[in-house]
Amino acid sequence: MKQEMMRTSMSLLFGAAVISYVVGGGVTLALGQEASHYLTGFLLTGLATTVAIGLVYLRVLKPLYSAREIISANGESLSPSDFSKSALNGDKVIGPFIEKMGGIMLKFVAVIGNVSEIIEKNSVSLAETSHKVDHLNKSIEVLALKSREIAASSDAIAATTAQVSSNAANAAQFAIKARGDSVAGQASLREAIEEMRHMSTRTEETSQLIAKLHESSTQIQEITQVIEGIAGQINLLALNAAIEAARAGEHGRGFAVVADEVRKLAEKTAKATGEIGGKIGEIQNETEHAVDTMHSLVEDVNRGVGRVEHVGEQLGDILHHSSDLESQMNAIAEGAEKNHAEVGQISESLRLVREQLDSFETQMKSVSEQAMALSDLGEGMHESLIDLNLDTVHNRMYKIASQGAAEIRKALEESVRTGKIRQDDLFDRHYQPIPNTNPQKFSSRFDQLTDQVLPSIQEKILEQNPDIVFAAATDDQGYIPTHNKKFAKPLTGNYQNDLAGNRTKRVFNDRTGARCGSHTKRMLLQTYKRDTGEVMHDLSVPITVNGRHWGGLRMGYKAE
Incomplete structure (x- = not known):
């Protein structure tokens, strides 16, 4: 560029001189004196402009190009003394200015280097902060869930306590009623006992009267x-008198009539006494049965009195227990009411705690979002620093990733060109679950090809750069069809072992994994903290x- 500018400037100077001489003379001959005067002025103005351009090149552009060559040649080992070398040496016009600007540039480069370090440290701090915030968010979510469960249980307890209080109050009322009923029942039983005793007495x-009647009937029967017996004897005497009257003849006729009447009277008397005896016998049987019944009734009444008295005693116990139950129910009702008030206070406290947790959760989400925003800002600054070509770990990793991505691009394009795979198949995103895999793995229409072409590129990156933990291509959905060999160990059936040891053909749709293949920036540098405590950088290029x-090709390496 410098030589081209020099040649251009010299050509302009030489051409201007020749034109001035040739054209000036020719025009003077052809146009006359006046026209020649104007044309000469025009040519002299052009010559002056050309000379000015040459001076600008010699005094300004040439030193600047020399300064750029010095910067390019020395890179980060540049020092202020380098700007006094070569073409700048002896240039008393622009040289000191360039040397001064070089010093400022060096300071700027140093500041940029410090900024890069600060961004690096901030990225690590943000990764740790985000990791802690995520864990804290999970803890807060668990606490919020537990507080909601406790609040629900507390509300249920409050409702149950209120029900218990109501039931206890109702039971106390029932106890009062039972006590009143017991008192009334005892009074009724006492009256019944008195009546039964009076009935027993009667x-x-x-x-006793029936017994006396039985005795009297016995005496009457004897009479x-x-x-x-007397009637029988009278009848016998009447019979004898009739016989004697018959013997006496006419003189005994009247005596015979009397004797016959006496006999008839004796028969009637015997008949009447027989009937009386029968009736008295019946009366005796009935009175004996009545006496037995009366005795049995007296015994039943006495037993009934005993039972009623026992019921009275039980009613007395019920009355006593009802009084105790009333006292206890009142105490339970008071306790339940107090518990209800205390549970209400607990519920209110839990509500406040839940509100605080919800607020804290919102704040933590805001902190997490702000941390993500700062992380995004840091990512953007890392991308911007690429152009400065600083000698940093991230720039070195970016160059490695860019080279790897270019090789993968060529390999895939060559596979499409030679017909090993159709481009539509390469961009197909209908993954098929692989049976009996946990964590779940997927096959695709292009993973057989990547198993053939990617290992040579990815494994070479790991072999040449021991600091890189992994280097794997991912599609724009977070699917890694072919991982590094050390992350493609045989499946064991143990979830934890396979989770870490066999990561190939899996979809990583977490924030970090999803962004690695979906972004189209020149470089995306993400920093995160593993559950093991290690802080990792994840650098990806499209x-x-x-x-x-x-x-994209994503590479992981530990933060320093």
Whole structure:
């Protein structure tokens, strides 16, 4: 560029001189004196402009180009003394200015280097902060969930306590009513006992009267038997008198009539006394049965009195227990009411705690979003620093990733060109679950090809750069069809072992994994903290196939 500018300037100077001489003379001959005067002025103005351009080149542009060559040649080992070398040496006009600007540029480069370090440290701090915030968010979510569960349980307890209080109050009312009923029942039982005792007394008296009646009927029966005997004797005497009257003849006729009447009277008397005896016998049987019944009734009444008295005692116990139950129910109701108030306070406290947790969760989400925004800002600054070509870890990794992505692009494009795979298949995103894999793995229409072409590129990156933990191509959906060999160990069936040891043919749709293949920036540098405590950098560059964005190459390396 410098030589081209020099040649251009010298050509202009030489050409201007020749034109001035030739054209000036020719025009003077052809146009006359006046026209020649104007044309000469025009040519002299052009000559002056050309000379000025040459001076600007010699005094300004040439030193600046020399300064640029010095910067390009020395890179980060540049020092202020380098700007006094070569073409700048002896240039008393622009040299000091360039040397001064070189010093400022060196300071600027140093500041940029410090800024890069600060961004690096901030990225690590933000990764740790985000990791802690994520864990804290999870803890807060668990606490919020537990507080909601406790609040729900507290509300249920409050409702149950209120129900218990209501039931206890109702039970106390029932106890009061039972006590009143017991008192009334005892009074009724006492009246019943008195009535039964009075009935027992009257029954006993009646039994005694019937017993006396039985004795009297026995005596009457004895008397009727005597009368019956007398009637029999009278009948016998009447029969004898009739016989004697018959013997006496006419003189005994009147005596015979009397004797016959006496006999008839004796028969009637015997018949009447027989009937009386029968009735008295029946009366005796009935009175005996009545006496037995009365005795049995008295015994039943006495037993009933005993039972009623026992019921009265039980009612007394019920009355006593009802009083105790009333006191206890009142105490339970008071306790339940107090518990209800205390549970209400607990529920209110839990509500406030839940609100605080919700607010804290919102704030933590805001902090997380702000941390993500700062992280995005840092990512953008890392991308901007690429142009400065600083000698940093990230720039070195970017160059490695760019080279790897270019090789993958060429390999995929060559596969499409030679017909090993159709481009539509390469961009197909209908993944098929691989059976009996946990974590779930997927096959695709292009993973067989990547298993053939990617290992030579990816494994070479790891072999040549021991600091790089992994280097794997991912499509724009976070699917890694072919991972590094050390992350493609045989499946064991143990979830934890396979989760870390076999990461190939899996979809990584977390924030870091999803962005690695979906972005189209020149470089995306993400910093995150593993659950193991290590802070990792994840640098990714886009991969295109025939001008179409396919995914990206992501590389992971530990933060220093």
